[in-house]
Amino acid sequence: MARVLMVFVDGLGLGPGGDFNPLITAPTPGFRSLLSGFPLTLETVGSPGGPALLLPLDASLGVAGAPQSATGQAALLTGENAAGLLGRHLKGFPNRALKDLLKEKGLLGRLKGLGFKVVFANAFRPPFFSALAKGTRFFSCTTVANYYARLPFHSLEDAEAGRALYADITHENLKEQGYPLTIISPGEAAARLAGLVSTHDFTLFEYFLTDLAAHSGDINKIREALRRLDGFLGALPQALPADTLLLLTSDHGNIEDMRVRGHTHNPVPALVWGADRMYFRELTAITDVTPAILEYLTWGN
Numbered sequence: 001m002a003r004v005l006m007v008f009v010d011g012l013g014l015g016p017g018g019d020f021n022p023l024i025t026a027p028t029p030g031f032r033s034l035l036s037g038f039p040l041t042l043e044t045v046g047s048p049g050g051p052a053l054l055l056p057l058d059a060s061l062g063v064a065g066a067p068q069s070a071t072g073q074a075a076l077l078t079g080e081n082a083a084g085l086l087g088r089h090l091k092g093f094p095n096r097a098l099k100d101l102l103k104e105k106g107l108l109g110r111l112k113g114l115g116f117k118v119v120f121a122n123a124f125r126p127p128f129f130s131a132l133a134k135g136t137r138f139f140s141c142t143t144v145a146n147y148y149a150r151l152p153f154h155s156l157e158d159a160e161a162g163r164a165l166y167a168d169i170t171h172e173n174l175k176e177q178g179y180p181l182t183i184i185s186p187g188e189a190a191a192r193l194a195g196l197v198s199t200h201d202f203t204l205f206e207y208f209l210t211d212l213a214a215h216s217g218d219i220n221k222i223r224e225a226l227r228r229l230d231g232f233l234g235a236l237p238q239a240l241p242a243d244t245l246l247l248l249t250s251d252h253g254n255i256e257d258m259r260v261r262g263h264t265h266n267p268v269p270a271l272v273w274g275a276d277r278m279y280f281r282e283l284t285a286i287t288d289v290t291p292a293i294l295e296y297l298t299w300g301n
């Protein structure tokens, strides 16, 4: 048996170390515990001995300009060069062409079609469900991929009951917005996600506070976004079923360079943990992620 947990983190690049890189200046014991004590920076690539494999993935895909979310996420979730297809990097939400691509080649739908048990672990607030029913707002690539896979979306009731995870990890943002959920620690969030992982072949979780915080340029928001992610990631290895392959990756850089208030041209990390991590050692670009997961779940075990 094997199962995959994909943690998609928006705006987390793999950049050089320096006092401009919060992955050096903020405490990240969780990341470091997977990387022999080293930080999540470009210099750590190739350091032997840690329980995780760290690879730099190209996010530019041969297209000029800074990588963006819609094309980057579509590339991650389909294995196709979405930016090349459009001839540019597209910000934010997928357009019709990218929606069609996600409908035809989305990882979630393809895995489901192959008979795998698939879950998009994120929980959503009530306004999401009314907008989804009416089609009245823009949706991210992960949402579109899940929609076309005809898979369910989880509610805040699911999150409160531990059957799903809200995108802020700890419910603190929800609480600020007036939703009466119990605040949980990043470690508890990891334990809850591990519960979902244990009953599925493929689990996807999306975290985007990294990109939002980095766009704000506010160091306190950046440190808080990293604190939650780091605590969550650091707790996952103890919580996950032993046959899990954990792959954390991103669509483009942002938070790793405070000198730039926007997306960077850095590669993004593929941080791969699990007994079979070397299966993924040849990943070189974000377009390699979907084919590798499909191949691993089909043939790798």
Ligand SMILES: [Zn+2]
Binding pocket: 011, 069, 211, 215, 254, 263
């Ligand atoms: Zn962004």
